[in-house]
Amino acid sequence: MALLPLLTDEQAPARARAVFDDIRASRGTDYVNNIWRALANDPAQLEATWSEVKRVMAPGALDPLTKELLYIAVSAANNCSYCLHTHTASARAKGMSEAMFAELMAVVGLANETNRLANGYRVEVDAAFLPKP
Amino acid sequence: MALLPLLTDEQAPARARAVFDDIRASRGTDYVNNIWRALANDPAQLEATWSEVKRVMAPGALDPLTKELLYIAVSAANNCSYCLHTHTASARAKGMSEAMFAELMAVVGLANETNRLANGYRVEVDAAFLPKP
Amino acid sequence: MALLPLLTDEQAPARARAVFDDIRASRGTDYVNNIWRALANDPAQLEATWSEVKRVMAPGALDPLTKELLYIAVSAANNCSYCLHTHTASARAKGMSEAMFAELMAVVGLANETNRLANGYRVEVDAAFLPKP
Amino acid sequence: MALLPLLTDEQAPARARAVFDDIRASRGTDYVNNIWRALANDPAQLEATWSEVKRVMAPGALDPLTKELLYIAVSAANNCSYCLHTHTASARAKGMSEAMFAELMAVVGLANETNRLANGYRVEVDAAFLPKP
Amino acid sequence: MALLPLLTDEQAPARARAVFDDIRASRGTDYVNNIWRALANDPAQLEATWSEVKRVMAPGALDPLTKELLYIAVSAANNCSYCLHTHTASARAKGMSEAMFAELMAVVGLANETNRLANGYRVEVDAAFLPKP
Amino acid sequence: MALLPLLTDEQAPARARAVFDDIRASRGTDYVNNIWRALANDPAQLEATWSEVKRVMAPGALDPLTKELLYIAVSAANNCSYCLHTHTASARAKGMSEAMFAELMAVVGLANETNRLANGYRVEVDAAFLPKP
Numbered sequence: 001m002a003l004l005p006l007l008t009d010e011q012a013p014a015r016a017r018a019v020f021d022d023i024r025a026s027r028g029t030d031y032v033n034n035i036w037r038a039l040a041n042d043p044a045q046l047e048a049t050w051s052e053v054k055r056v057m058a059p060g061a062l063d064p065l066t067k068e069l070l071y072i073a074v075s076a077a078n079n080c081s082y083c084l085h086t087h088t089a090s091a092r093a094k095g096m097s098e099a100m101f102a103e104l105m106a107v108v109g110l111a112n113e114t115n116r117l118a119n120g121y122r123v124e125v126d127a128a129f130l131p132k133p
Numbered sequence: 134m135a136l137l138p139l140l141t142d143e144q145a146p147a148r149a150r151a152v153f154d155d156i157r158a159s160r161g162t163d164y165v166n167n168i169w170r171a172l173a174n175d176p177a178q179l180e181a182t183w184s185e186v187k188r189v190m191a192p193g194a195l196d197p198l199t200k201e202l203l204y205i206a207v208s209a210a211n212n213c214s215y216c217l218h219t220h221t222a223s224a225r226a227k228g229m230s231e232a233m234f235a236e237l238m239a240v241v242g243l244a245n246e247t248n249r250l251a252n253g254y255r256v257e258v259d260a261a262f263l264p265k266p
Numbered sequence: 267m268a269l270l271p272l273l274t275d276e277q278a279p280a281r282a283r284a285v286f287d288d289i290r291a292s293r294g295t296d297y298v299n300n301i302w303r304a305l306a307n308d309p310a311q312l313e314a315t316w317s318e319v320k321r322v323m324a325p326g327a328l329d330p331l332t333k334e335l336l337y338i339a340v341s342a343a344n345n346c347s348y349c350l351h352t353h354t355a356s357a358r359a360k361g362m363s364e365a366m367f368a369e370l371m372a373v374v375g376l377a378n379e380t381n382r383l384a385n386g387y388r389v390e391v392d393a394a395f396l397p398k399p
Numbered sequence: 400m401a402l403l404p405l406l407t408d409e410q411a412p413a414r415a416r417a418v419f420d421d422i423r424a425s426r427g428t429d430y431v432n433n434i435w436r437a438l439a440n441d442p443a444q445l446e447a448t449w450s451e452v453k454r455v456m457a458p459g460a461l462d463p464l465t466k467e468l469l470y471i472a473v474s475a476a477n478n479c480s481y482c483l484h485t486h487t488a489s490a491r492a493k494g495m496s497e498a499m500f501a502e503l504m505a506v507v508g509l510a511n512e513t514n515r516l517a518n519g520y521r522v523e524v525d526a527a528f529l530p531k532p
Numbered sequence: 533m534a535l536l537p538l539l540t541d542e543q544a545p546a547r548a549r550a551v552f553d554d555i556r557a558s559r560g561t562d563y564v565n566n567i568w569r570a571l572a573n574d575p576a577q578l579e580a581t582w583s584e585v586k587r588v589m590a591p592g593a594l595d596p597l598t599k600e601l602l603y604i605a606v607s608a609a610n611n612c613s614y615c616l617h618t619h620t621a622s623a624r625a626k627g628m629s630e631a632m633f634a635e636l637m638a639v640v641g642l643a644n645e646t647n648r649l650a651n652g653y654r655v656e657v658d659a660a661f662l663p664k665p
Numbered sequence: 666m667a668l669l670p671l672l673t674d675e676q677a678p679a680r681a682r683a684v685f686d687d688i689r690a691s692r693g694t695d696y697v698n699n700i701w702r703a704l705a706n707d708p709a710q711l712e713a714t715w716s717e718v719k720r721v722m723a724p725g726a727l728d729p730l731t732k733e734l735l736y737i738a739v740s741a742a743n744n745c746s747y748c749l750h751t752h753t754a755s756a757r758a759k760g761m762s763e764a765m766f767a768e769l770m771a772v773v774g775l776a777n778e779t780n781r782l783a784n785g786y787r788v789e790v791d792a793a794f795l796p797k798p
Contacts (some may be wrong), residue, residue, distance in 0.1 A: 081787060109781050476648060
């Protein structure tokens with residue numbers, strides 16, 4: 001059980017219901033998942049988060065699948081079970097194969113290892129890699 | 134200054150120098166960067182890490198540029214200055230534009246926000262997103 | 267199940283039982299929660315942790331409710347389910363409303379986002395914000 | 400040096416300059432700090448982040464000083480040097496005394512300790528603290 | 533349920549089964565635990581991870597029990613439930629007593645506290661502790 | 666520069682100076698390092714932290730060198746530069762060789778990798794490794 005109630009359509013304030021409607025229209029599904037029903041307790045935050053998800057995850061210099069892969073990588077680094085489950089589902093719907101998921105996790109594992117080796121040894125950045133003033 | 138000396142070619146044991154040579158040959162450059170010179174204090178670890186970098190970052194179901202973007206995303210989540218500098222350089226060499234980097238960071242920022250909202254509210258995973266037994 | 271047994275009053279050594287008694291007296295309840303029963307396997311650590319909780323969470327320059335909010339914020343950043351459940355209960359007992367909890371989580375989400383943007387871009391601290399020597 | 404250039408007013412695109420102007424007007428100062436000049440490389444992200452900072456940090460169920468304290472707590476947990484410097488400055492401007500800062504850090508330290516004790520021992524949440532379905 | 537299927541011996545490709553066999557032979561047990569069955573979806577990663585576990589956890593300048601303690605400490609800092617359960621089992625099999633586990637967790641708790649105090653206060657490293665160039 | 670002044674003996678309140686004296690006596694040196702001078706701004710916290718360091722790091726079921734190694738491992742996982750520098754110095758003073766440090770870091774790197782693989786794949790704990798009720 002979440003620490004705030006997951007609001008049904010009937011329980012949600014009008015401003016939150018309007019976001020639910022936009023989620024349904026944008027995704028072409030009637031299903032509104034739990035994170036949005038939790039955020040509905042704070043309609044302004046719900047609006048802002050949904051608006052950011054639409055903006056940031058839209059096609060741009062990076063395609064939507066690549067953005068989903070990045071989302072999964074960060075969620076694995078941060079150990080967010082909710083985000084791992086929902087964004088692997090989104091990524092698969094956008095074409096992530098099992099082999100792509102496995103390679104993504106291999107990079108996550110390797111980066112976590114070398115991040116700690118570099119930080120733990122306190123390796124200074126090579127002058128060659130520092131941005132030029 | 135790192136917590137272990139960055140070994141020059143002259144200081145590195147033969148097993149480590151062999152890895153330096155492979156780094157040079159694989160990358161087509163004479164430059165061996167600091168992380169490898171730090172790891173040279175433990176030649177078996179140097180061999181294993183370099184071998185894993187070559188294996189994991191090679192083209193596969195994901196292309197090398199996408200892998201670099203994932204590496205950067207994890208390094209930003211973990212706050213590894215060394216890895217951020219070196220892998221943004223690698224990613225740029227493989228075609229990452231400034232717009233791609235900015236979009237990558239936008240996903241990292243958003244995922245970090247929603248990871249904490251989902252974890253902090255203890256939102257349970259929707260049954261619809263749980264793997265089927 | 268925890269990795270060490272949760273000791274009942276009968277199982278706990280005398281030194282741990284004395285802490286249980288102080289917890290009961292300080293809180294005006296007969297209930298001793300699981301973290302203390304786990305720490306009872308190491309009575310010196312139990313004493314020290316309980317002593318620190320009493321000292322740090324007491325009224326001072328910050329009031330006890332503000333301290334509970336800070337505790338929740340850190341626990342959300344660190345993804346501690348146990349601490350989130352117990353400290354939201356404590357905070358609510360001290361007056362945290364649902365609106366306050368939602369705003370707290372909004373700050374946690376935003377700070378996590380900007381922490382990673384600043385760290386990921388390696389933004390240098392403005393001279394204006396550096397402490398004066 | 401940051402990984403993207405800190406854009407001056409002259410270098411920033413018009414959309415970013417409009418945000419700079421709003422920052423100046425909102426804060427009653429001519430100074431625009433580095434994080435905004437870094438984000439100006441991605442004007443849509445700059446707009447969104449600044450808009451969220453204004454929304455989330457505004458007075459509500461929690462007062463602005465309490466929100467700054469929470470921001471600092473998260474930034475300490477995440478080790479964001481930039482955010483620690485800027486938000487301790489903001490908090491001090493809003494009334495944070497040295498004693499308040501020290502107590503805040505004491506809570507951050509204690510929560511980090513007990514977060515790891517609870518997570519490390521895998522202590523299960525007491526039934527009494529679980530939300531009622 | 534994991535995000536990729538846990539492969540049985542029958543489902544695993546030959547290359548993964550060979551690793552399963554080596555795990556059985558090395559450990560003198562018929563049981564192959566879940567992490568290996570998950571990694572079997574990516575046989576090259578399974579080989580590399582198992583090979584690294586054998587190499588890194590072998591006796592060297594540090595004995596295998598000390599290495600298990602270090603593994604547990606990192607897993608507690610990172611909140612990895614899977615690793616905490618399996619490596620406390622391994623450590624107990626190698627001689628970790630309940631008192632040793634409790635002292636290990638006390639160090640983890642204390643280090644997490646002081647890590648955040650030092651990082652949060654931005655305490656500069658004493659010149660006396662900096663490596664000599 | 667730290668976010669609070671590093672108090673000299675002259676600036677420190679009497680209660681903090683008493684801790685400085687105990688640090689000097691316990692360590693047989695006249696040098697009091699920066700973290701204690703920062704904490705001196707909050708004498709009660711200084712007393713508590715120093716007292717815990719003495720208690721937790723003392724010989725027990727684990728010897729002091731093993732405890733230093735654990736401290737370093739956690740500090741590398743958390744990226745605490747201050748703690749890495751001071752505790753590698755302490756560990757070396759207690760007998761940590763360069764080979765031991767390198768093996769410690771290898772375990773830290775490996776555990777960080779497998780922590781993320783297990784968390785990222787959401788691998789469930791084997792029934793065989795769950796504590797018996």
